[in-house]
Amino acid sequence: MSPHAPDQAETTERREARLQRGRLEARLAQAQRLETIGQLAGGVAHDFNNLLAVILNYAYFVREQLPEDSELRRDVDEIRRAAERASDLTHQLLVFSREEAIEPEVLDLNSVVREAERLLRRTIGEHVRLVTRLAPEGCRVSADPSQLEQVVLNLVVNARDAMPDGGTVTIETARVDAAARRNGLPESLPPGPYVLLSVGDDGVGMEPDVMAHAFEPFFTTKPKGTGTGLGLATVYGTVTASRGEAEIESTPGGGTTVRIWLPEASAPGHGE
Ligand SMILES: Nc1ncnc2c1ncn2[C@@H]1O[C@H](COP(=O)(O)OP(=O)(O)OP(=O)(O)O)[C@@H](O)[C@H]1O
Ligand SMILES: [Mg+2]
Structure with missing residues (x-):
């Protein structure tokens, strides 16, 4: 047959x-x-x-x-x-x-990551490696600069916490033309040009029921007094305020990648 x-x-x-x-x-x-x-x-x-x-x-x-x-x-x-x-x-x-x-500004996500890099390295400590792979071209988005920095910081701190024995955090940026609803664009977003921020780790990963609640405020699996469970909630708020979307890909024991999709801001003075 x-x-x-x-x-x-x-x-x-x-x-x-x-x-x-x-x-x-x-x-x-x-x-x-x-x-x-x-x-x-x-x-x-x-x-x-x-x-x-x-x-x-x-x-x-x-x-x-x-x-x-x-x-x-x-x-x-x-x-x-x-x-x-x-x-x-x-x-x-x-x-x-x-x-x-929120006071959105048109800013380059790559610059936000570059400017935060020193702080990030200091935050994650010696045992965790930080790798950045930034898109060669600018990644213009409309967002509040300090909130966007907070997004990157929250994601990197979560990645660090998921790797108590060390590992690698990878921050990636990319411009994605999802005009025809391809390139992995989340179903909730309209087609168009996007900027994608991914923060990946090779840490403990999440069980499905953790993943399902991870964006909720005060949801935490960390011991009392360590986490407040507001990290991913504020990430979600910031991202949806900019009409973007946040998604988690994770396997228990296999690491986690959080992807942030933000609509690309058009260049000032360019009629594209
Ligand atoms: N990279 C990751 N790897 C594994 N689990 C994660 C990761 N990021 C988040 N989580 C899970 O999602 C939960 C919620 O994350 P969130 O950042 O909202 O809160 P928190 O890190 O626990 O506390 P806070 O960020 O307020 O200090 C975490 O407690 C953890 O269980
Ligand atoms: Mg956190």
Whole structure:
């Protein structure tokens, strides 16, 4: 029997279509879940942020009233430190829920990576190797520069944490013309020119149930006091605010690659 019998080919095709539909539905369900969590978190974070500003201000006023040598100054400093940390967390939640006022600029992703490289190397330590493979041409995107740097940092720190015994983190950038919905463009994005950022590691990888929740705020598998679970949530918020998409490819024991798709920003003054 020929392995290419027509009805068998059709079955394969139909099977592929069914799988594709399944993937699309799962993706949509995940996006909707994240949207709902985002709205909820955004509302809470917004109110908390205002209250924390009040706490910080009054703690500051009280401190100013205390004599230099007052023992109470240290107590007030503790209040301020805790409020600052809480304010930091709410800030990240606001990024996730895209409530944070973003100031997008047209910038070159390659420059962002290059400028962060020193900090990244220092952050990952000696036992992890950092390899960068940047597209030879500029990778122009429209995003908030400090948030984009934070994206790269969060992904690299996650990669480092996944390789306690050392390994290699690879940062790659590329321009992808996904005009005809090819080149691996996620189904949720419209066709067009994109810039792709990939951060890959050869670390522990993720189990499917970890991967399914990884973008949710406060989801972490790290020991208490180490991770807050806001890293990938803020990555997701930043990327979707720029009308891009984030995807994870991972196998337990086989490493992880996070891919960030961002629409390419057209060159200023070029009518293309
Ligand atoms: N490169 C990776 N390899 C393996 N697992 C990962 C990787 N990146 C993320 N994860 C998993 O996804 C979870 C969520 O990641 P996320 O960055 O949101 O939070 P975190 O790293 O745990 O804490 P935080 O980033 O706030 O310090 C991690 O706890 C980990 O289980
Ligand atoms: Mg993290």
